[in-house]
Amino acid sequence: MLFPDPADGFPPRYRRGGLPGLQQSARDGARPAPHAADFLPGELLGSVAGALGLRRFIESAGHTLIVTTDTGRPGGALDRHLPSADVLICQPAWPAGLTRQRLQRARCLRLVITAGSGAAYLDLETAADLDLTVAHVADSDYISQAEHAVLHTLALIRDEPGPRRGAPPSLADHAARSYDLQGLHVGLADAGLAGQAAMHRLASFAVHLHYTAPRHLPAPLEQRLRAAYAPDLPALAEQCEVLLLMAPTPGQLPHPVDRNLLDHLRRGSYLINCGTPAERVDTPAVHRALATGELAGYSGALAHPPASGLPHLADSPGAGTATLSAQSRYAAGVREILDAFFDRRPIRSDYLLLPGGNAKQTDDRA
Incomplete structure (x- = not known):
């Protein structure tokens, strides 16, 4: 669930090249450390075309990536795709309304990731009842x-x-x-x-x-x-x-x-x-x-x-929470979380809001 691309098209014309050298989280131990990253710091990643720099990584592994700006319209893209989604990624700047009713229809969902900090858009009580794993890129924004x-x-x-x-x-x-x-x-x-x-x-x-x-x-x-x-x-x-x-x-x-x-x-x-x-x-x-x-x-x-x-x-x-500086940090954190999910490894504890059991039983779907 990402925000729309710039009105003038993608990629945008950046005002400056790259980012300052100090691009880290509050705690050195929480700095994202993915296996690799298919983007350059300072790129627009939180929009549909940016796709958090994940498209090549996900599709080359044989999974399907669906990116939409629709966060809550009844019968819209979120409602259509949620029942078959294994992983859902949202941003605080463009949150999906994950109510109890929506989560109960998400029959395949195992992992919810916030590209950023927190999960205010999500009914955490229902997520816990459904044994979902909920992760966020702590301190990134x-x-x-x-x-x-x-x-x-x-x-x-x-x-x-x-x-x-x-x-x-x-x-x-x-x-x-x-x-x-x-x-x-x-x-x-x-x-x-x-x-x-x-x-x-x-x-x-x-x-x-x-x-x-x-x-x-x-x-x-x-x-x-x-x-x-x-x-x-x-x-x-x-x-x-x-x-x-x-x-x-x-x-x-x-x-x-x-x-x-x-x-x-x-x-x-x-x-x-x-x-x-x-x-x-x-x-x-x-x-x-x-x-x-x-x-x-x-x-x-x-x-x-x-x-x-x-x-x-x-x-x-x-x-x-959607500056280009923050996007480079939380996109790297999302990649690290997905690395662990696809490799069937534990997700780093810094990132876990709910350590549900569903993320431990991954298969070829995404």
Whole structure:
């Protein structure tokens, strides 16, 4: 399940050649190590034609590779091919909706791979019931997520959510909605690797940092960042003027964006949603909060756009995990996972979210 090719065709015209030398994960031990790779770092791999650099590898081994952009339309490609698929690969930036009903129809499915971190699109409880193996390329895209979060934070605070239609606003109109980030209280929900990386970057703006997570950060790190711990999301929201919802820790549900959360935010707060999919966002409530000024700005997934324009609204695509840098890392990790699957070897434990039994009984299908 990959995103569509560029409108101008594939391969695209790259702005620069290759990638910087430091292209690794948070932990050296988690760096992908496939047998081989049929792509060059910096190539577009997450689109249909890019196919994660897997087509030659899979088809030369006698397997069938089906690549589609259809992630959830009833009766679409996902529904047609899922019953006969042995392996399913998705990206956080273009996730398939793997509900209980869909998984129960996937009679041959044994392995689900996230090309990236986490599996928020997947009903993990049902996957466990079906003894599926679920793997992800841990840590491959956390820097991309962190930079995306900081980018959209600055865009909202400065009232620069993206390209505008029509004439640009006057200098006075723009300045009347633009603030400095320095001195604001900024909270991060889920201080995993991406959240911590975002906190390190935001600390340089001299903000007051707050966070919530399943457990405290190590005391030296908390002191270095001058970050205050909140026991839960409502408590965090009450303390902050800017709230970032990061991608949840693997195995945890994304935080809902609903009336309860909005009621805990200070009036005139900014909400940057980097980890909650549209189906868990109460879109009408967000629209009302923007229209009334309860929210000064929102960036992230929405089920549908408002009928008329709203200030400080940026319905951004899920591109935070799809940089060319991240793609080279997670494509290599997917190749490594498939190497193990086809060779009937255990998948590296760093990659496993669910160590089901089905991936151990591979045959010639894929």
